[in-house]
Amino acid sequence: MDSTLLKGLRVLEELMRSPAPRRARELSDQLQLTRSNVHRTLQTLIAAGYVRAAAGSGYEPTLKVAELAGLVTSRLDVRRRAHGPIRQLARTSGQTTHLATLEGSEVVFLDQAEGTDPVRVRPVIGGRAPASCVASGKALLSRADAAQVVEVLDVGLAARTSASITDPEVLARDLARARDTGCAVSSGEWRYDLAGIAAVVLDAAGRAIAAVGLSGPVDVVLDRETEFREAVLATARRVSCDMGSTGYTLATESDGYGPMEKENIR
Template sequence: MDSTLLKGLTVLEAVARSEHPRGASELARELELTRSNVHRTLQTLAAAGYLRTAADGSGYECTVKLFELSSAVMERVDVRRVAQHWIHRLAEQTDETVHLSILDGAEVVYLDKVESGQPVRAYSSVGGRAPAHCVASGKALLAALPEDELAAFVEGGLPAWTERTLSVPADLCRDLAHARRTGCAVNRGEWRISVAGVAAVVFDARSRPAAAVGVSGPVERVLPQESRYRDAVLATARDISRELGCRAYPSGPSPAPGTQQEGDG
């Protein structure tokens, strides 16, 4: 393993995730590295075009080069491009925030989102992460895992984020079994106590999980309409899956009559 490269990437990630410019001293404390090492790394990243000195001299910040690279990667994630139309339509149907997410280890990563137009809504950002066992999209994707992979995930520990988090493996497994039967997973304030969500899996041409699509919003708005949101989310997941080449959606019941989108036959 190249330790110098690893340190450089660690420093770059720390600066990229920060909301303000970062200096060598605070990064050294945070990352438990020497100040001189961090200072050299920052200068190297700046010379490569990934960082620049902030205008006010308060530290280093990212340039658009990192965005350009991430955008190039995202363009190759076909599910994001295919889902664009459908997630906007789902947002119009529900007037809630819609996410398109993928599973990355013990977390989900938000590939795309459509913001709710309502003044009180769920907060998130594209590229942001959330614990998979606590959010609807994560639970939908966990429910689609093979048994051995799910067992390994559960054995890794289930941190509790709120009093409603399913941190006991047996409880989570029962909830995921229900998600498999119904086709949708539900978050009832398990990551943020005031936020709920409903999500379903998007499958690719080989019937493999490609992503999850879901809606999220305040608990008091989402949970009373859980049934309606299930139908809308599942129909959207089916539509995206079909465009990805999935011929037979492998999970969950068909949406109730009158809730299907056009062409969902």
């Protein structure tokens, strides 16, 4: 067990629970840690952006903790709010649908619903897939900041099939297309026989916190791509609105490519 990490968490928790800034001496007495230990821990937390020196004296937590807590809360809430809509999407499309979120270079499946098509894919709840190989991952990467995309590239683009994207420039074009059209598409990149379509879910702050995805046999999904795009976007919009988003934009041009007319959803 890492005692240094535990000390840091104890100090941070004490500051979070305190209604006012705390001095190092007070923290030392409260937590029964040496003053030098508390000072070193506070400097580390300041360097990491979790704590700052308060005006006057003492130390207080920054909003970074609240921001991270908000992301976790949103992730838990979005699963509850998307549970019904992705099941409705599975029923109407006949394909397997899922809700996924981005963690590092992978997507994590938060929920899934099976369709009625005889050929089905069953993503395991809690299971993972390379973000660059699946539509939900590419949808989320298309709205991610540069640091997250760099993290994916640093890990290396996974080659699960011969169709997997392994060239960063090709991935960049795919992500740009997903941003322009509102949907990301994968075809045989994770499993050679499967294709997928996905769109992001936005929270009240406009952050892409998850993606609604649909997957099925390549020939079925690509033959009905326009229909499935509209259905996936409508589902993502519905969940986003339920999460408090007021600025979800949908691509309205039927072919899904080229210059896009945007519709603001209020």
